[in-house]
Amino acid sequence: MLPQASFSRLVSRAAGLPRAIGRPDTTTIRTLRTVAETVPKSSIKILRLVDAVRQWRKPHMANYRSVGLVPTMGALHEGHFSLIRAAARENHHVVVSIYVNPAQFGIKEDLASYPVTWETDVAALARLDREFADDGANLGRISAVFAPTTSEMYPSGFPGQEVDSKGSFVTITPVGEVLEGASRPTFFRGVATVCMKLFNIVQPDRVYFGQKDVQQTVVIKRMVKDFMMPTDVVICPTTREPDGLALSSRNVYLGPRRRSVAVVLSKALRAAEDMYKNGRLNRSDVLGAANEVAKTTLEAQKRLPADQRVTFEVDYISMADPDTLQEVDVVDAAKGAILSGAIKMLPVEQAQSGEDLGHSGGPAVRLIDNIILAPKTE
Known part of the structure; x- marks a missing residue:
């Protein structure tokens, strides 16, 4: 487990703060409370503190102006931008949160090396907001970035990453215990907890998530339903x-060599989807096609020389009920199903001279994907 100071430094980097903010520097905190920040070359406000978000939110609530929230951990890409565009079409104000939440990383996971790209992220948001200003089809624009520290998000102290950590958590079971939850037992506890906090802070009318993290969307929708939270969860298609x-x-993290093979998961799921479209409903038929793609791809890679090959491990390939995420043996054609999978791209065995291995030297990287098997109509 990383010490508290290390967590604070990591998340301060993600929020674009000086490293000293990770320590209890009361002068810096007081300054942040009084100095208004904006993203360079834009009118987008940078809000660091919960109180600042609430003060910003109050008049919009009083004036019946809708707010859409797009939660992120930074390292923004076109998938995030598609969510922000959807939010701008449907809301008067868009808030983008940028916070690397340590609670959703396991003790052996990649928190320390998670990409931190604050300057690039806010510059991209400024460009996107200018795009909205020129496009009359949007209801709103990006109004604020919420970029808190861990001490702000966990006012009683960060409780830790271990399964048996003590603290204030939100757990959504059983949907958070299967698939990703089985492989990463603290992940959805961390996700649900930070999302509950973000929803309480921002009070959004709508929140936006991508289908790529399909289990996360099921967990969040269940949380919103069970805790009777006054927000709509909007799911947008996966960007590819x-x-x-x-x-x-x-x-x-992948680098060019592993990147060329990483598409194996998408291909495997597409092969399974094709079986379903061709009338196959049995688990053995549908998932058999996916497993065959993964198997033949890995066998082909293992025949290559060490300085050319790419190896990976399949964590799971699943065919599950769309509501409960429990595995099904036969797809109910009236409901459809969720095909999902996770693979671990292993580090290259032998690097070529001058080879780009990816961010942080190309460590093992876990990739997930999914496809929705739509219900069949008569």
Whole structure:
């Protein structure tokens, strides 16, 4: 487990703050409370503190101006921008949160190396907001970026990443315990907890998530329903590269060699989807097609020399009920199903001279993807 000071430094970097903000520097905190920040070359406000967000939100609520929230951990890409565009079409104000939440990383996961691109992120948001200003089809624009520190988000102290950590958590079961939850037992606890906090702070009319993180969307929708939260959860389609790879902030870890093979998960799920479209409903038929793609791809890679090959491990390929995420043996054609999978792209065995291995030297990177099997109509 990283010490508290390390967590604070990491998340301060994500929010574009000086490293000293990770320590209890009361002078800096007081300054942040009184100095209004904006994204350079834009009117987008940068809000660091919960009180600042609430003060910003009050008049919009009184004036019946809608607010859409797009939660992110930074390292923004076109997938995030598609969510922000959707929010701008439907709301008077858009808030983008940028916060690397340590609670959704396991103790052996990549928090320390997670890409931090604050300057690039806010510059991209400024460009996107100018696009909205020139496009009369949008209801609103990007009004604020919420970029808190961990001490702001966890006022009683960060409780830790261990499964048995003590603290104030939101747990959504059983949908948060299967698939990703089985492989990463603290992940959805961290996601649900930080989303509950963000929703309470921003009080959005709508929140926007991508389908790529399909289990996350099921967990968040269940949380909003069960806690009777007054916000609509809007799910937007997965944004993909031309070859089908789902966009993810973690793709920067891959490097060109592994990037060329990472599309195997998308191809495997597409093969399974084709079986369903051709009338196959049994698990063995549908998932058999996906597993065959993964198997043949890996076998082909293993035949290559070490300085050319790419290896990966399949964590799971799933066919589950769209509401409960429990595995199904036969797709109910009236309901459809969710095909999902996760693979771990392993570090290259032997680097070529001068090879770009990806961000942080190309560590193992876990990729997820999914496809919705739509219900069949008569």
